[in-house]
Amino acid sequence: MPTPSGPGPSGPGRDPTLGSLMAERRRLLDVGYRMLGSVQDAEDVVQETYARWYALSEEEQQAVDTPLAWLTRVASRVCLDHLASARVRRERYTGEWLPEPVRGGAAWTSAAGGGAGDPADRITLDESVGMGMLVVLDSITPAERVAFVLHDVFGVPFTEIAETVGRSPAACRQLASSARRRLAHRRPVGGTGPEHGRVVSAFREACETGDLAALVALLDPDAESRSDGGGKVRAALRPVVGRDKVARLFLGLMRREPEVELGEEGINGAPGLTVRVAGTTVAVLTLEVRDGLITHLWLMVNPDKLHGWTSGGPSAGRDHRTR
Structure with missing residues (x-):
């Protein structure tokens, strides 16, 4: 997918450099792949997210304090909608549906983002991209998946996740906790x-x-x-x-x-x-x-x-x- 062009001073991150835009895009791809288990779908999500950013007026863009957080929130909402429709489509899928495999580790960014939360709950990008974990992620509810990926992988605070899924921070904490319990047996053990x-x-x-x-x-x-x-x-x-x-x-x-x-x-x-x-x-x-x-x-x-x-x-x- 081509990188959005012509961001100007009000583009994502308010930094017109190509490096900044590419870093943002890689972060959004990271989020999208772990949400959807598909590189192609993740790229579609990123394109839609940037399209919504550039549809804002200059004044609306300037009013966004942290563009990357805004982009992540919008991408997550697009993923949430996609996950809901994907369940219907997979009822017509022939045979087993598995996540799309990727070469290497599928880590387009080098580390999980910061943010509030419990560091002990976090998992690394490499852990989160394991095929076993992606398969189990596909079995939980869309809201659980969004809450878990945003918080446990990317360190997004529950207060921000609440804006994405339309629930209270406490409810989002419960969603992530429920997902974590179901995924616990997929976490790699030492020395594997x-x-x-x-x-x-x-x-x-x-x-x-x-x-x-x-x-x-x-x-x-x-x-x-x-x-x-x-x-x-x-x-x-x-x-x-x-x-x-x-x-x-x-x-x-x-x-x-x-x-x-x-x-x-x-x-x-x-x-x-x-x-x-x-x-x-x-x-x-x-x-x-x-x-x-x-x-x-x-x-x-x-x-x-x-x-x-x-x-x-x-x-x-x-x-x-x-x-």
């Missing part, structure tokens, strides 16, 4: 980084060699795999549960495409796998690892959600180790 990478590498090698026993040994007994084809390509329409079924599913996928290549790469802030056929990325796999075993696998095969690999979308930490 190197372990996660080791397990992903072992999973790749087991798939490539067709070693069923090794693959089963890497999976939790209740491992669950979910695939998103969006009705565009063939994919499992329901979750596949159980280590044996999941192992056989992935070995079957490997046999179906004899020319398939697996590559290890950072995806949503953690080691993951890309699936390429004839040099084209056709799928992206993210995994959740706990106590050395894979508990959840999310396979994205919907081409509409692979723009980060097919059209130069947001990317970082591109570690290609295809073998």
Whole structure:
């Protein structure tokens, strides 16, 4: 999405520099992606937010004490409306709906914003972009999601969140608390980084060699795999549960495409796998690892959600180790 041009002295942040505008845009993308789980939708939200800013008169812009806070509040309102309509659209979605994966950590800004609140409740941008957390965020109410993301990730005070969701600060605190309880089991435990990478590498090698026993040994007994084809390509329409079924599913996928290549790469802030056929990325796999075993696998095969690999979308930490 092009950066809004011609802000003049009354533009966002009242700073006409390109760097200031880009920093604001990255902050809004951060918010939008965590709210919606889609880079494309987040970009639409940012565009709508800037359009509303530039629709203000110069006097109205000058009356805004903190333009970035105003932009964040408006973007959050747009996200809230989008989340409500998204639930209706997903009732017609073919198969499982999963968040759009992103290369690297999807952190367009380097740190959560300041603001009042309880620092102990905060989570980092890397934590908030984990696929497991995004999946659970999609299961809570739109108001809970907005309150949680704004407060726990970006440090926005509940008094400001109240203006966004149209509830009292106390009610917003309860919304964030409810979301936090449901998300608690998705927070990563200490020391999982190197372990996660080791397990992903072992999973790749087991798939490539067709070693069923090794693959089963890497999976939790209740491992669950979910695939998103969006009705565009063939994919499992329901979750596949159980280590044996999941192992056989992935070995079957490997046999179906004899020319398939697996590559290890950072995806949503953690080691993951890309699936390429004839040099084209056709799928992206993210995994959740706990106590050395894979508990959840999310396979994205919907081409509409692979723009980060097919059209130069947001990317970082591109570690290609295809073998």
